Amino acid sequence: MFAIAITLLIIEIGVPHVGEFESLFEDLVHLWPSYLGYAISFLVIGTVWANHHNRFRLISRSDHILLFLNILFLMCVAFIPFPTALLAEYIRDDLHRTTAVAVYSGTLAVTAVFFTLLWLYAAVDYRLVDRSVDPSLLRAMTRRFIFGMLLYVIAFALAFVSPAASLALIVILALIFVLPEPDGSRGPRRIRRRSVGG
Amino acid sequence: MFAIAITLLIIEIGVPHVGEFESLFEDLVHLWPSYLGYAISFLVIGTVWANHHNRFRLISRSDHILLFLNILFLMCVAFIPFPTALLAEYIRDDLHRTTAVAVYSGTLAVTAVFFTLLWLYAAVDYRLVDRSVDPSLLRAMTRRFIFGMLLYVIAFALAFVSPAASLALIVILALIFVLPEPDGSRGPRRIRRRSVGG
Amino acid sequence: MFAIAITLLIIEIGVPHVGEFESLFEDLVHLWPSYLGYAISFLVIGTVWANHHNRFRLISRSDHILLFLNILFLMCVAFIPFPTALLAEYIRDDLHRTTAVAVYSGTLAVTAVFFTLLWLYAAVDYRLVDRSVDPSLLRAMTRRFIFGMLLYVIAFALAFVSPAASLALIVILALIFVLPEPDGSRGPRRIRRRSVGG
């Protein structure tokens, strides 16, 4: 499902229709907000995908509340192409930029909230996490989730002060969460099928 | 295929084009029927997906009639984005609301009928179900299917009386069918790959 | 890839925009060629999918010519949503019906030709098929492929005489190829993961 949401991003970018005496090259350059939106959302969804994949390897049992929280979380992820298209359409528009960036960062903040709830529900008191997982590792991960969620909420608040700063924070967050996680392992590990493949 | 149908829902929501002196925020609020349709259909397809996955684990053999019924059932599921877009377009329109909700709930009712036929074909006399499955469990599941199908048919009939009540019943049904099934197990179970993942 | 092509069919059906004094119900009825195109293509792709899946279980080796033929074959399958939309648009149009049906049936005929080439390349002299496969079974399958290909070519030729007869033949062919294959087994068989699932 992540693979589909991430690939659908491209169909929100329409081919420009060049008027007479216009340059296709300039029209394409003019579309930069679409490329920017594509790149940011691709990075964000890609990062969330890798993290979701890694977290779910630790969750060894399932119940209906987890399933329901997961549907809500995936509902947010699959929604991302819409605010991305909105961002691309209005980022150059002084009147509507704040709204577009707030909706975009707000969507990511809500996604982060559901992802954190999903994790807390599974991890607290080892409800659905394997008993063999190190308690300190579990606490480190929970801190990482809450920390990430708060930063996405800050990115949302920042949209009303400086839309550019809000987007910058979102890119930084995606880059941080691609970085190594506190999973005890150092350096390269054995590859896991489907986690890095296409 | 469920993953694709569920993710395609988002591309039915178009970015609003704000007129002069209008507010993007108000335009986005005005799009609420699209978000509502997205959320309901996501929930419905997500629930059907989880149930289809769970039911097919019990079906241990296959034949061409099952394959054909399954194609008809999937044809209904993949069709859902269309009535969802219809619902979003006409739910605010007094003249056409009844038609839109009737088509939407009618699609779900037909989907439920094919899902039930699929189950009955496989389960009656253990035609394609493993002999090791408890008969009382099988009967409980069959009751659940017929009960669900009848309620979706009632949701369709209700569309002509009160479209709002019809949609409310559909949401309630999706929430009910995410709840634990009569599969004998209580509490959390071992996770099954792909059943809760993205 | 079949799952994606089959699910994409729905986004070719646009929501009707009802004019004043018009009925949404009548507009939806008026869209019947879209539903018909959706249903036929869904059935055709679903049947091709099941057959492709079953044939590839017999092919035990691979080489680059097979890979290349397979890419050409999949290129045809993924193309089907386009002639389907064409069919839906022009089936009611006396001037253009023949062209639309000819393009539609022609696409299916070309797809059948590549599918048959794929099979012949793999099966002749057991080039890529396991030696343990019964020779008479192999011959029966080759006959079935050539028979099917010829009938799709006839459906294409028929489009110029009677578009309705051409479409009727295509539906009949899809229903025939969902029927049991000459694989020696009678009655239900053990289910194969992913072959009947969604």
Place this chain on the structure above:
Amino acid sequence: MFAIAITLLIIEIGVPHVGEFESLFEDLVHLWPSYLGYAISFLVIGTVWANHHNRFRLISRSDHILLFLNILFLMCVAFIPFPTALLAEYIRDDLHRTTAVAVYSGTLAVTAVFFTLLWLYAAVDYRLVDRSVDPSLLRAMTRRFIFGMLLYVIAFALAFVSPAASLALIVILALIFVLPEPDGSRGPRRIRRRSVGG
């Protein structure tokens, strides 16, 4: 993800709306740049897919830099439907043909650069490649990557001289990279699930 990007190519081709006294057949013939773009991009993505699949089987470990490079590489692949639609729209337009072909070949060149970086990062000093892989095989593959990358860069440069020659080179490159790789094996090999399936 390759499967989705490759299948999405078709929805960039819109059904023509025939004017009065026009022929649907001529309108469809007039769409040849769309079919050409579809066929070239399908072939390119299909070939990249097969190669990516084969290369990743040699990469036995993963780290976050590989994951990040892979996200950037997939970002390029998922972007291809956009320059394909651009190519189809402007290939007949004398004023804009060069720009369209340059953007198209440039996208493929950037994709090739990231694919090569991905490989170099993994293969140099056996960083993430299994020690059991033959050093001369590894060197042959690295040469193949660098050779391919340079040829895609040449295709990009060629777009400014002769757009037709640039596209011809791209087709030739796709056909070359479907050919057997320097993996030591000669002739048919055992099939690998998912490498040739749909």
